Amino acid sequence: MSFIADAVLTEPSAALDLGAAPRGFRGRIRGLRAFASGGLPAEELERRLLELGFVEGAEVELLHQGLFGRDPIAIRVDSATIALRRREAAAVLVEPI
Amino acid sequence: MNEMSAGLRDLRIALVGNPNCGKTALFNTLTGSRQRVANYPGVTVERKEGSFVSPGGRRVRLLDLPGTYSLRARSPDEVVTRDVVLGQQAGVAPPDLLVCVADATNLRLGLRLILELKQAGRPLLVALNMFDIARHRGIEVDVERLSALLGLPVVTTVAVRRGGTEALLAAIDAQAPVGEGEAAWSAPDAAGLRALQREADRILAAVVRVPDRRDAVTRRLDAVLLHPVAGLVILLVVLFLMFQAVFAWAQPAMDLIDAGFQALGAMVGGLLPEEGPGGLLRSFLHDGLIAGVGSVLVFLPQILVLFLFILLLEDFGYMARAAFLMDRIMGGAGLHGRAFIPLLSSFACAIPGIMSTRVIDSRRDRLATILVAPLMTCSARIPVYTLIIGAFVPDRPVGEGAWSWVGLQGLVMFGLYAAGILSALGMSFVFKRLLWRGQPTEPFMLELPDYKLPRLRNLALGLWQRAKAFLRRAGTIILSIMVVIWFLSSVPRPPEGATQPAIEYSFAYSIGQAVEPLLRPIGFNWQIGVALIPGMAAREVAVASLGTVYAVQDAEEDTAQLGQALAGRWSLATALAFLAWYVFAPQCVATLSVIRRETGGQRWMWFSFGYMLALAYLAAFVTYQVARALGVG
Ligand SMILES: Nc1nc2c(ncn2[C@@H]2O[C@H](COP(=O)(O)OP(=O)(O)OP(=O)(O)O)[C@@H](O)[C@H]2O)c(=O)[nH]1
Numbered sequence: 001m002s003f004i005a006d007a008v009l010t011e012p013s014a015a016l017d018l019g020a021a022p023r024g025f026r027g028r029i030r031g032l033r034a035f036a037s038g039g040l041p042a043e044e045l046e047r048r049l050l051e052l053g054f055v056e057g058a059e060v061e062l063l064h065q066g067l068f069g070r071d072p073i074a075i076r077v078d079s080a081t082i083a084l085r086r087r088e089a090a091a092v093l094v095e096p097i
Numbered sequence: 098m099n100e101m102s103a104g105l106r107d108l109r110i111a112l113v114g115n116p117n118c119g120k121t122a123l124f125n126t127l128t129g130s131r132q133r134v135a136n137y138p139g140v141t142v143e144r145k146e147g148s149f150v151s152p153g154g155r156r157v158r159l160l161d162l163p164g165t166y167s168l169r170a171r172s173p174d175e176v177v178t179r180d181v182v183l184g185q186q187a188g189v190a191p192p193d194l195l196v197c198v199a200d201a202t203n204l205r206l207g208l209r210l211i212l213e214l215k216q217a218g219r220p221l222l223v224a225l226n227m228f229d230i231a232r233h234r235g236i237e238v239d240v241e242r243l244s245a246l247l248g249l250p251v252v253t254t255v256a257v258r259r260g261g262t263e264a265l266l267a268a269i270d271a272q273a274p275v276g277e278g279e280a281a282w283s284a285p286d287a288a289g290l291r292a293l294q295r296e297a298d299r300i301l302a303a304v305v306r307v308p309d310r311r312d313a314v315t316r317r318l319d320a321v322l323l324h325p326v327a328g329l330v331i332l333l334v335v336l337f338l339m340f341q342a343v344f345a346w347a348q349p350a351m352d353l354i355d356a357g358f359q360a361l362g363a364m365v366g367g368l369l370p371e372e373g374p375g376g377l378l379r380s381f382l383h384d385g386l387i388a389g390v391g392s393v394l395v396f397l398p399q400i401l402v403l404f405l406f407i408l409l410l411e412d413f414g415y416m417a418r419a420a421f422l423m424d425r426i427m428g429g430a431g432l433h434g435r436a437f438i439p440l441l442s443s444f445a446c447a448i449p450g451i452m453s454t455r456v457i458d459s460r461r462d463r464l465a466t467i468l469v470a471p472l473m474t475c476s477a478r479i480p481v482y483t484l485i486i487g488a489f490v491p492d493r494p495v496g497e498g499a500w501s502w503v504g505l506q507g508l509v510m511f512g513l514y515a516a517g518i519l520s521a522l523g524m525s526f527v528f529k530r531l532l533w534r535g536q537p538t539e540p541f542m543l544e545l546p547d548y549k550l551p552r553l554r555n556l557a558l559g560l561w562q563r564a565k566a567f568l569r570r571a572g573t574i575i576l577s578i579m580v581v582i583w584f585l586s587s588v589p590r591p592p593e594g595a596t597q598p599a600i601e602y603s604f605a606y607s608i609g610q611a612v613e614p615l616l617r618p619i620g621f622n623w624q625i626g627v628a629l630i631p632g633m634a635a636r637e638v639a640v641a642s643l644g645t646v647y648a649v650q651d652a653e654e655d656t657a658q659l660g661q662a663l664a665g666r667w668s669l670a671t672a673l674a675f676l677a678w679y680v681f682a683p684q685c686v687a688t689l690s691v692i693r694r695e696t697g698g699q700r701w702m703w704f705s706f707g708y709m710l711a712l713a714y715l716a717a718f719v720t721y722q723v724a725r726a727l728g729v730g
């Protein structure tokens with residue numbers, strides 16, 4: 001998958017995006033690479049993800065996924081469980097642990 | 098005032114915090130209010146005010162606010178919170194004290210919000226709520242250390258237990274009176290948010306020890322309830338059971354109420370003479386009050402069963418899961434999963450459903466949800482559906498053996514609900530396509546809370562409030578309209594030596610005759626015409642009006658049972674068309690006025706009235722004509 005990287009941050013080579021992760025995936029957030037999505041500009045999507053705790057260093061686990069197109073997904077971020085769609089989750093770069 | 102200069106004026110406190118951290122539960126316990134508490138994010142969408150006197154004798158005015166993750170106010174409910182916290186409403190000073198409520202089992206995001214609030218420079222007090230659950234799960238919080246690191250007073254609370262707020266009350270009393278001040282806050286950018294969350298994480302690492310990051314019960318339940326296939330099947334079964342229960346469980350209680358009204362009617366009928374002025378009184382009490390209001394009150398048990406189900410799902414924590422499971426399906430209709438919660442609430446009543454769309458940030462998505470919410474089968478339609486189903490659908494199981502537990506009537510009810518859901522999704526698809534061509538749906542992001550055991554008190558309270566609201570409606574709107582309907586159907590009295598039935602001389606008959614030509618293509622008779630007009634005020638009124646009109650008409654025969662009267666008089670095609678009409682009919686003044694308020698103008702109110710009326714007519718027309726073509730006319 002490719003995205004319009006409006007705000008490319010430090011992008012480590014080993015990182016993959018959370019939107020493509022399989023169920024059961026566990027990893028650590030390496031960075032956010034936000035893009036315009038769902039009518040939101042890239043900057044706004046980034047802020048929303050940050051407000052839900054998707055911050056560099058946080059541990060994530062992909063707990064559940066929907067039936068159609070494996071979407072949406074439920075992500076455990078530390079003590080919270082957040083549901084979102086894979087399209088937006090693709091803005092979160094993670095490395096497996 | 099003197100008191101004010103003495104520093105004794107009311108202390109104004111606002112509760113702020115993440116969604117679902119227990120602010121409203123705290124508000125209720127402190128003020129003795131009965132605001133809605135439920136286990137999903139976004140329950141409270143307005144500010145609510147209450148007051149109490151602290152143990153130290155201080156009068157406190159408390160504000161409950163919608164939950165939020167930040168002060169950036171992305172949706173209408175969050176605007177309310179921001180405006181109160183920052184004192185941005187014209188003429189209203191910011192509160193003297195902000196009580197920052199945080200969920201002790203899920204502190205991370207709450208802590209970040211507290212740090213953001215700190216930047217606003219208002220006096221803060223931190224309440225670590227749900228401390229009972231934290232303790233139960235073995236989560237250890239070093240409260241003193243947290244207080245030192247934050248530089249703020251911190252107390253622990255259990256909002257749902259009496260005595261669980263003592264520490265908070267003591268801290269409020271210890272609060273020094275503060276002067277008016279300006280709140281300085283500017284929306285943090287991404288870098289600012291990162292920095293705040295990092296600091297929150299640093300503090301958390303220092304003060305919280307968590308043995309297991311996930312609630313074990315939630316983990317096990319979600320493995321099943323959020324399973325890609327099983328989860329969807331269970332959601333469907335839950336909805337199906339709900340409508341079966343509406344029929345099966347409520348029946349005994351309904352029979353009892355019905356028998357009560359019959360007996361009352363018979364008693365009144367026996368006491369008063371049939372002729373003369375006494376006869377008019379008899380007719381008023383017997384046909385107007387008892388037959389009209391009684392025909393609506395009978396449905397109280399069904400409405401309560403429905404509410405019990407919805408309350409259970411809300412308190413248990415299933416609503417957010419339903420939104421998750423439905424997201425993709427809603428996506429097909431141009432909405433996202435979040436919009437499913439307002440739609441599911443609309444099963445109870447479209448008004449709270451429309452209110453709860455405030456959590457949707459995109460104005461377009463919100464508007465689309467508001468426009469289709471009234472298509473969901475609200476509880477006011479239950480009397481209409483039940484009456485017709487009871488009269489025209491045989492009460493027997495769908496099949497033999499394995500299927501014998503599924504009642505045919507319940508199945509038809511489920512079908513009507515399904516028609517409501519499907520038409521809501523279909524219309525939102527149409528609106529999104531026609532009105533807002535190609536505009537993308539906003540991203541779906543929703544926190545899934547841990548499951549909680551529903552609290553009996555909360556359930557009982559919720560049911561009681563619903564029952565009260567229903568009885569109040571029956572006693573006010575419905576009753577007064579019934580009096581008018583009875584009057585119109587009884588006056589003028591037939592002249593001496595009249596040959597036609599008495600009702601054919603009444604005003605109601607003339608009105609019904611006048612609208613009948615319009616309604617003939619959809620199979621409605623003049624009695625339905627009379628019922629539809631007052632039915633504009635509230636849907637149940639249509640049933641009550643039919644009750645009165647037929648009772649007046651049948652005064653000689655004394656068949657008090659409305660269902661029987663209809664079964665003998667309406668063709669199946671008419672009955673089906675009537676049901677189809679009510680799937681769409683925009684007949685609720687209260688809903689229309691809430692649409693006007695929430696969309697900020699008449700335009701969308703008239704739009705939804707118009708499109709629903711057109712759909713109702715079309716649906717009834719097609720149903721009636723098809724049914725007649727099939728030979729059930
Ligand atoms: N065990 C326990 N449950 C609590 C406590 N406080 C709240 N709850 C439950 O947590 C859920 C959420 O409570 P609410 O008061 O509705 O939360 P809120 O912060 O007002 O939520 P929003 O209005 O959506 O922002 C409900 O199911 C409450 O019964 C507590 O201290 N202990």
Ligand SMILES: [Mg+2]
Nearest residue numbers: 120121140141
């Ligand atoms: Mg609340």
